[in-house]
Structures are given as C-alpha cells and as structure tokens.
Amino acid sequence: MGRSYHTIDSTSPPPPESPSVEDRRAAIAELGEALRTLVEQAAASESPADELRRAAALVREATIPVGKQQRTRGQIPSADDLLGGVRMHNPVCGDGSAIAPPLRVEVVEGKAVGTCTLGLVYEGPPMYAHGGISALLLDQILGYATSVAGHPGMTVRLDTQYRAPVPLRTPLRLAAEVVGVDGRKVTARATITTESEPDAVLVEATGLFVALRSDQSERLFGEALHPDASNPAAAHD
Numbered sequence: 001m002g003r004s005y006h007t008i009d010s011t012s013p014p015p016p017e018s019p020s021v022e023d024r025r026a027a028i029a030e031l032g033e034a035l036r037t038l039v040e041q042a043a044a045s046e047s048p049a050d051e052l053r054r055a056a057a058l059v060r061e062a063t064i065p066v067g068k069q070q071r072t073r074g075q076i077p078s079a080d081d082l083l084g085g086v087r088m089h090n091p092v093c094g095d096g097s098a099i100a101p102p103l104r105v106e107v108v109e110g111k112a113v114g115t116c117t118l119g120l121v122y123e124g125p126p127m128y129a130h131g132g133i134s135a136l137l138l139d140q141i142l143g144y145a146t147s148v149a150g151h152p153g154m155t156v157r158l159d160t161q162y163r164a165p166v167p168l169r170t171p172l173r174l175a176a177e178v179v180g181v182d183g184r185k186v187t188a189r190a191t192i193t194t195e196s197e198p199d200a201v202l203v204e205a206t207g208l209f210v211a212l213r214s215d216q217s218e219r220l221f222g223e224a225l226h227p228d229a230s231n232p233a234a235a236h237d
C-alpha cells in the first residue's frame, strides 16, 4: 500500500520533485481565495444568462488541472499538519476552502476570539446569515476553545439561541471559552456579535464536547491516521 497523498491511484509513485509544503499551502490558499471570490460573486451576480453560461464553461475548464491528482476520503491532505492544527480545507477556517468565510481565530486572555465577514453566499433571510452558518461558526470556535484549553473532543451537543439576525457584509466577532470540565465531558460557551457592537449578542451557543477514548479515536480515525497500516485506506472515496 503506497503512502501517496497525491494521486487517486495509490500505486503511482509521488511526483519526482514535489514542491515544498509551504509552496503548496500558498498555492492552495491562492486557489481558495479565487474560489471564494467566485462563489461570492456568483451569489451576488445579476449578469445575463449568456455571461453566466460563459462563466460555467470557464469553471468547467478550470476544474481539469485541479482534478488531476485527487486524495481519497481516507487520506489526510498532504499540505495539512494535524498536530500543528493546519487544516487547509477546513470549511470554517481553511484558507483553501471555497466555503469558509474564512474565520480567523486567536487566543485573547484565555478566550478564543474569532473574526470574519459573511458574504451574500451565506444568506438565509434576505440580508442576514442562514442560521446553520451561525451554528457552523459557533461549533468551530467552541471546538477551538476546548482544544486550546487542553481538552480537545468531538461535539456531541450544540444548543444555539438566535437572539437577533446576523448581518451579512458586516465585520463579526466570535468569542468562546470553556466553562466546565467533567471527566471526558467539556462544556464551552460562545457568542456572535458585530465588531461594532460587541455587547449586543446576536447568537449564543453552549457546546458539549467529549474527549475520545483511544478505542473510539482508533475506530473513527485509524484509517486516516495510520496510512501505512494494512487497512485499505485508498479504497475509500
């Protein structure tokens, strides 16, 4: 079983001169930025049908070089560093993700603090974010808060209260912190506000996270974490 993260055919050798991880990350981020511009402009587009069809043909053509070397479901992206927290395609924070705002998160006085601006592509009610997008952002920053507090786990419960709609194209601020640890169960709370009115909570959430036992971790992620093991990782798409 090859360890190639570069091709859909795991028996193929890796490219003779692989570009550096840093260069691939920069290229992935550049593509992500272009994709985010595309999806936002598509969501806001009032262009005539012939222009939209021309764009669709161009996008189909652009898909060809991107699709040449694909990883499988069981392969971690070669540009990622799981232990270092680098997830280039994370759908909330990933620089390479077409669907990530992306949310930028840092730790400020023990709290995870995130900033982002949501475009029209995230619209639910006119002018405001879809409620599922708010939950997505909150789940991410809650998970980040539990990880930086030394209690990484998986979300088993997310209670979300929508107090006011979240405006699009408006700088937002998220904040999260751990409020309780009970064995393997970790509770954290998070809020979304606008940057200009940080005291007016728009959405708040409480998340319950469970730290995995080693057998649970192995059952769920063993295939991805041990690519050289005898399981048929590359068979999964």
Ligand SMILES: CCCCCCCCCC(=O)SCCNC(=O)CCNC(=O)[C@H](O)C(C)(C)COP(=O)(O)OP(=O)(O)OC[C@H]1O[C@@H](n2cnc3c(N)ncnc32)[C@H](O)[C@@H]1OP(=O)(O)O
Pocket (backbone or CB within 6 Å): 085, 139, 140, 141, 142, 143, 144, 147, 148, 153, 154, 155, 156, 157, 183, 184, 185, 208, 210, 212, 213, 216
């Ligand atoms: C820096 C990096 C930042 C990364 C941020 C990423 C954020 C994104 C986070 C996610 O989105 S994770 C993906 C969404 N979550 C999942 O897919 C998890 C699906 N759930 C599971 O796979 C299992 O529930 C899990 C392996 C996590 C736990 O297994 P079990 O459900 O068998 O629970 P377990 O027996 O280990 O129970 C541990 C404790 O948690 C409790 N528990 C489990 N699920 C619960 C629940 N839903 N509500 C309340 N309590 C729950 C359970 O009762 C027990 O309590 P006690 O110890 O007091 O007995």
